[in-house]
Amino acid sequence: MITVEHLTKRYGPHAVVDDVSFRCEPGTVTGFLGPNGAGKSTTMRMICGLTPPTSGGATVAGRPYRQLANPGREIGVLLDASAQHAGRTGREALALAARTMGVDRRQVAAKLDLVGLNAAAAKRRVGAYSLGMRQRLGLALALLGDPRVLILDEPANGLDPEGIFWMRGVLRDFADRGGTVLLSSHLLREVEAVADRLVVIGAGRVVAQGGKDDLLAGTxxxxxxxxxxxxxxxxxxxxxxxxxxxxxxxxxxxxxxxxxxxxxxxxxxxxxxxxxGSGGLEQLFLTLTAGTSTKEAVK
Incomplete structure (x- = not known):
C-alpha cells in the first residue's frame, strides 16, 4: 500500500507539487500520468525519501520510506536506470545490493534470468549497457529484495516492442500476486493495457484519479x-x-x-x-491536461 496525503513541494514561490493525495492498493497497478514538468518525478522522489516535502507526507506499508528498517525488502524503486556504477558489471551491481539487503546470493542469478540478462550481459560493465539493458538491470534491482511495492518511473524507456510487452507481463504478474505498483510512463497505450487505476497530474495538482474503466467511460x-x-x-x-x-x-x-x-x-x-465516447487513454490524457504546461519546470 502507498498512501500520499496532501504532498506539496515548493522551490521558492513555485509549487512543483501542490496538495497531491492518492492511494495505491495491493493487487493493483496505478498509472501515474502527466505532461513533462507536471510533478510526477518529484512526487515519486518524495515518496521514496529522496526529496523532502514542503508539507504533507507519504507512507509505504504504513510508514515513511526513511523509517523502513530495510527499504529494499519492502519497496522496489526504479527512478533512474542510469543510477548505477558504470565500472561494475551487472552481476556485481546485483551482488552488492543483495549483500546490503541480506538477500540470498542465489537470487542474483534468478533475477538476472527473470529480466532477460544472460551470462554474457551479466559480465559486461554497466557503462557498456544500452538504455534497454540498464532498464532491465534496474528492474532486477527493484525486484531483488522480493518487495511488496514497486515504484517505477519510465521503466520502458529504451525497450523494444518485445521488451515493452515483456515488462507489461512482469508488472501484471507482480500485481496479480498481491503486489502494489505505481507506474509513471509516457507510453500511454502500455499504461492503458496494464493499469487498473489512474492518477493524472497537471501543473503539480491531481486533475483526475480513479478506476481506469470509470475514467475512460467519460472523456x-x-x-x-x-x-x-x-x-x-x-x-x-x-x-x-x-x-x-x-x-x-x-x-x-x-x-x-x-x-x-x-x-x-x-x-x-x-x-x-x-x-x-471512449477515445482511449490518449484522449483522456489530452482532455484532462488541456492548458497545462508541457515544458519542463525550471527550478
Whole structure:
C-alpha cells in the first residue's frame, strides 16, 4: 500500500507539487500520468525519501520510506536506470545490493534470468549497457529484495516492442500476486493495457484519479461547428478547455449542455454535439491536461 496525503513541494514561490493525495492498493497497478514538468518525478522522489516535502507526507506499508528498517525488502524503486556504477558489471551491481539487503546470493542469478540478462550481459560493465539493458538491470534491482511495492518511473524507456510487452507481463504478474505498483510512463497505450487505476497530474495538482474503466467511460463532449476557429475562440472565452479529438472536432471537458449553451450565446451553428465516447487513454490524457504546461519546470 502507498498512501500520499496532501504532498506539496515548493522551490521558492513555485509549487512543483501542490496538495497531491492518492492511494495505491495491493493487487493493483496505478498509472501515474502527466505532461513533462507536471510533478510526477518529484512526487515519486518524495515518496521514496529522496526529496523532502514542503508539507504533507507519504507512507509505504504504513510508514515513511526513511523509517523502513530495510527499504529494499519492502519497496522496489526504479527512478533512474542510469543510477548505477558504470565500472561494475551487472552481476556485481546485483551482488552488492543483495549483500546490503541480506538477500540470498542465489537470487542474483534468478533475477538476472527473470529480466532477460544472460551470462554474457551479466559480465559486461554497466557503462557498456544500452538504455534497454540498464532498464532491465534496474528492474532486477527493484525486484531483488522480493518487495511488496514497486515504484517505477519510465521503466520502458529504451525497450523494444518485445521488451515493452515483456515488462507489461512482469508488472501484471507482480500485481496479480498481491503486489502494489505505481507506474509513471509516457507510453500511454502500455499504461492503458496494464493499469487498473489512474492518477493524472497537471501543473503539480491531481486533475483526475480513479478506476481506469470509470475514467475512460467519460472523456468529455465532442463538438463540431461550421466555423471551427470561432468555436475554439468561443470555448476559450467561456473557460471550457478543448483539445483536438482523435477523430476530428474538439473534445471539451464539460457537459454537452454547457458546450451547447456557449455556442448558442455566440450564435454558432453546430454540426455535431455528443458525448466523446471512449477515445482511449490518449484522449483522456489530452482532455484532462488541456492548458497545462508541457515544458519542463525550471527550478
Amino acid at each position: 468529455g463532449t465532442l463538438v463540431r461547428a461550421r466555423d471551427p476557429r470561432a468555436l475554439r475562440l468561443t470555448l476559450d472565452r467561456a473557460g471550457l478547455p478543448a483539445t483536438a479529438g482523435t477523430d476530428g472536432g474538439l473534445v471539451v471537458r464539460a457537459e454537452a449542455e454547457a458546450v451547447g449553451q456557449a455556442a448558442a450565446d455566440a450564435g454558432l451553428v453546430l454540426t455535431e454535439l455528443r458525448p466523446a
